[in-house]
Structures are given as structure tokens and as C-alpha cells.
Amino acid sequence: MCTKYVSPDDAAIERYWEIRPGQSWPAREMFPRAPGPFIRRIANVAEASRECLVGQWGLIPSFAKEARVSYSTFNARFEELSVKPSYKVPWARAQRCIIPATSFDEPNWESGRNVWWRFTRRDGAPWGLAGLWNAWIDRATGEVHESYTMLTVNADEHPLMRRMHKPDPKYGPDEQDKRSVVAVELADVDLWLNGKPEDVRHFVAPPSMDVIEGAPVASGR
Numbered sequence: 001m002c003t004k005y006v007s008p009d010d011a012a013i014e015r016y017w018e019i020r021p022g023q024s025w026p027a028r029e030m031f032p033r034a035p036g037p038f039i040r041r042i043a044n045v046a047e048a049s050r051e052c053l054v055g056q057w058g059l060i061p062s063f064a065k066e067a068r069v070s071y072s073t074f075n076a077r078f079e080e081l082s083v084k085p086s087y088k089v090p091w092a093r094a095q096r097c098i099i100p101a102t103s104f105d106e107p108n109w110e111s112g113r114n115v116w117w118r119f120t121r122r123d124g125a126p127w128g129l130a131g132l133w134n135a136w137i138d139r140a141t142g143e144v145h146e147s148y149t150m151l152t153v154n155a156d157e158h159p160l161m162r163r164m165h166k167p168d169p170k171y172g173p174d175e176q177d178k179r180s181v182v183a184v185e186l187a188d189v190d191l192w193l194n195g196k197p198e199d200v201r202h203f204v205a206p207p208s209m210d211v212i213e214g215a216p217v218a219s220g221r
Helices: 011-018 086-094 186-194 196-204
Strands: 035-039 048-059 075-077 098-100 101-109 113-123 128-137 144-154 179-181 212-216
Touching: 011 035, 011 048, 011 098, 011 186, 035 101, 035 128, 035 144, 035 186, 048 186, 086 128, 098 144, 101 128, 128 179, 128 186, 186 196
Parallel strands: 048 144, 075 144
Antiparallel strands: 035 048, 035 098, 098 128, 101 113, 113 212, 128 144, 144 179
16 A cells, blocks of 8 residues: 655646646645545536546545544555445546656565655656545535545566565465555546546556656655
């Protein structure tokens, strides 16, 4: 799972995705439950169109009784989207989104301790990470709370991402479920936001080794 990433500023989002966020957010370094930008299609518009909103990183399910849920919803396993109560409705409604990121961090435990690694794109462009969004309405006040979750996929066969995360002692070396974020390339953005589930499944995978590069985070960064 991913618990930390760095968000581009609004000007970088506008340059790359040709859409400017309608709101600001307080920090570029993103942690679960912090407000951050996400891109989604505009509802009830015939042609492909996009808007960039700011919402909580941690999806608030429609059935939640309050905006702050007690369990983790900042990462969602792609393989479970259609069955998990928190995600199956947004997935069925095609509430897919793009999460802009300059970089994301993952823990490496090969030394026996946690060493954070930072992952960027080789071409210097920002990441467009795959996500789901939801709008939760406070029944008492009518206030709308936007939120999103970041999708993850199995990375056991990925040369780089399979090295991340602490091994689960309950399972052997060949039984681990290593996870990775999903990168949506710029040419696939409109398909991801507007396509049917069967149209997007084929590119739900860890980032290609031709695209991703990573290294331990230098001390003090």
C-alpha cells in the first residue's frame, strides 16, 4: 500500500492535464486523510471532459455515518473493487479518478529495517495514479464531502515493486502479496475516466520499468 506521496502544484497540474484545480490544498506532502487534488470526468456531459477537485485522501463510503471513518480507505485493492462494500458502488458507477503525484514513497525492508524509497518517472513528468472517488453527504447539514482512494495491484512479478513493504511473517517468500500503485499514462486518461470496466482492465498494472525509477530517500529529505 501507499501511505505517502507528493502532489504537484496547481500550475503543474494545469500544464500536464490541462485542467486547473478549483481549490487550493494546504500541503504538497500527502498523508492519509489529508486533503489533496484529484481529477474526474464531469457528470452529465456528453463529450469527454475533466474537472479537478480537492478531497480527502481516504474514501468516505456512502453508507458511512460520519465523514471520518474508523478504518483504512486510502488504498483499495483492484481485485476486490467489485465486492468490497466501501468500493463496489463507486466502481459500479465508474467513479474513477486520476490522482496527480510528483512522486510516491514506499518502505523497503531488505535490510531488516524500514528504508523509505522514492519513486518518480524517468521522463520527469508527474504520475497520474489510478483511483476511485466518492461524494458523501452529511444528512444533518447537507454538506458534501469529496474523497478518493488510491488503487493498488499485485506486484509479485515486478522487478522493483516486489522489493517494497515488510514481508508478512504468516506467509512464505513465494506467498507474499506485494502491492503497487497503478499509473495511468496521459494518452489513457480519458479512457480511464470515461471507459467501461472491460475497457480499462488491460492497463491496470504496476508501472512499467521503462517509466519508473526509484532510490532510497536521502537523509533529511
